[in-house]
Amino acid sequence: MIQQLVILGATGDLTARYLLPALGALRTAGHIDERFGFTAVGREDWTDDAFRAWAADQLDRHAPDVPAERRRDIVTAARYRKADVTDPDALTAVLPHDQPVAAYLALPPSIFPATVTALYAAGTATGSTIVLEKPFGESLHDAIELNQLLSDRYPEQNVFRVDHFLAMATVLNLLGVRLANRVLEPIWNGTHIERVDIVWDESLALEGRAGYYDGVGALKDMLQNHLLQLLCLVAMEPPVSLGDRDLRDRKIDVLRSVRPLSLHDAAQRTRRARYAAGAGIPAYVDEQGVDPTHHTETFAEMLLELDNWRWPGTTFRLRTGKALRANRQEVAVHFRPVPHMPFHGDVTATPNVLRFGLEPESVSLHLTGTTTRGDVLTPLTLAATPEPADLPPYGRLLLDVLHGNPALSIRADEAEESWRVVTPVLDAWAKDLVPMEEYPAGSDGPAPR
Structure with missing residues (x-):
């Protein structure tokens, strides 16, 4: 050590x-x-x-x-x-x-x-x-x-x-829930999962970080690294072990399977925006230290698809934003609707959702049941709060560094593949093929399309 x-x-x-x-x-x-x-x-x-x-x-x-x-x-x-x-x-x-x-x-x-x-x-x-x-x-x-x-x-x-x-307790718990439960692994694929939302929405605004943030923006700060890492853990094939080689090999498989975005695709499947004044927060361009000519985004979204056997037809939505109405930091796995509804009358069932809350840490499964009458559907939620982590994320990372365990670090080829995924988006944005939208600070973000 x-x-x-x-x-x-x-x-x-x-x-x-x-x-x-x-x-x-x-x-x-x-x-x-x-x-x-x-x-x-x-x-x-x-x-x-x-x-x-x-x-x-x-x-x-x-x-x-x-x-x-x-x-x-x-x-x-x-x-x-x-x-x-x-x-x-x-x-x-x-x-x-x-x-x-x-x-x-x-x-x-x-x-x-x-x-x-x-x-x-x-x-x-x-x-x-x-x-x-x-x-x-x-x-x-x-x-x-x-x-x-x-x-x-x-x-x-x-x-x-x-x-x-990668060292957050619920992120690691995502692997445990997914890989250690027979009830989930057989349906962890595009046949049963319609989309996965990987979201890091913050109510915090710039908070004095203009010196760093204005030269980077939401896409590079969050999506290119953090959220793509979460995508890898959600979508990868089960590794032989959680050793550094096995785990990182499976992660790189996911990044290589991301369907490349053309400039046209980027214009259709990505969004960028920055916050305007609202909720007592000044507009981003008026924040101290911000250069408006940088055209820095505070909100970014990508819709990705994977070209492999496991995930045909599943959309992975990666989204992050600052100065939003509420914090929402989660991985939400949305299952497809059931193919047939046997109940009488005009009844619908909300598709099942498995949510992994990142901050605060939580796991919940949203199902549909019936009332005591047996013919009226009602939502059911099974929720759990994981045991508190023995170390904060940076504590876990430092411990791995001191012990020479690289399993939770990013390998050279993985770093390059992450940039390959977002480079067409950066190019499309640089050519102004994707408009810079605005949303009031304290809102839910840009209006839905």
């Missing part, structure tokens, strides 16, 4: 809100102990004590459930170094060289190549791992070049392209 973590770009929001709380959770659960240490690398001219004071404040704010003593353990384990992360000499001075490290790039994707090059030149001990946050590159071309750069320097098993969605 790796005992040294180096966070490059350690004074940002990712470290504050996710990585520090994840370390606190790992310490609380006994996965790391007093032998563990981490080096925080940033541009600020801070001392160790200044960083530790900042880290303590962030843990108090974002991880109040972590016992105070364990929070202090994490703060005490930290040291801070100011360095240019693209300068090999600067990184040589801050990297431990007597033991393997996990080098976590909590950085903008645009400087991944320069940082990877600098890390390699600085020298990392045998067994070290490189951890990259999404999005992996900014285009298919970027992803191919970055993969080549990484493969020239590090073995694939030492490269972790992380997506915390």
Whole structure:
């Protein structure tokens, strides 16, 4: 197990809100102990004590459930170094060289190549791992070049392209419900499932993230990585095991089976929009730090189909949006209607839906039954709340990184295939073949077509 973590770009929001709380959770659960240490690398001219004071404040704010003593353990384990992360000499001075490290790039994707090059030149001990946050590159071309750069320097098993969605408890539970229940697996196909909605709607608006978001947008921020990963888990063939090779082979099969979208298809099967003023929220173009000439979308939707034996005729709808009326974060599996209704009179049955709530975590199955009269249909819902996860998603990811288990990380070919799926959409949008719609903040999004 790796005992040294180096966070490059350690004074940002990712470290504050996710990585520090994840370390606190790992310490609380006994996965790391007093032998563990981490080096925080940033541009600020801070001392160790200044960083530790900042880290303590962030843990108090974002991880109040972590016992105070364990929070202090994490703060005490930290040291801070100011360095240019693209300068090999600067990184040589801050990297431990007597033991393997996990080098976590909590950085903008645009400087991944320069940082990877600098890390390699600085020298990392045998067994070290490189951890990259999404999005992996900014285009298919970027992803191919970055993969080549990484493969020239590090073995694939030492490269972790992380997506915390894959470590969410309900996402993992989706695999359990689907693969471990005989009642579901025989009907998990296009014969019985009409469509699958993979949705991440947020009531939150920009929340001060213009510096990142305005150069990325909803399609790259959410659909290209997070929601396509969920698509893979929903649609893949049952793997031989949940080991990294078997699981990732089946995921890549799904991405390769996505029917390519022509420019015409993209115009018909995708939507983009951004929020206008509403519900006390200013229009996106009026948010501080936004450049209206970027034409950045805050809502994106794709309708995809898979060309394989399992999923003929099933539509997969991937949707995300900001500043919407309500949070809706779920995978909803919609089954086809029954072929014959034996009840008398004008009765209809709502098709069955299996819902996996992502935040908050839940599982529910929506069925149809009858009243005591026996001839009046009524909805029935079977609901369950999964056991709370022992670790937050970033805690699970960090634990896998430290143990060298890449099952929940994204393989090189998978990263490229994800970009292949969305590249025609990006091209169609760049040519204005898909209009930029608007929706009032606080609404349900663009009006239905």
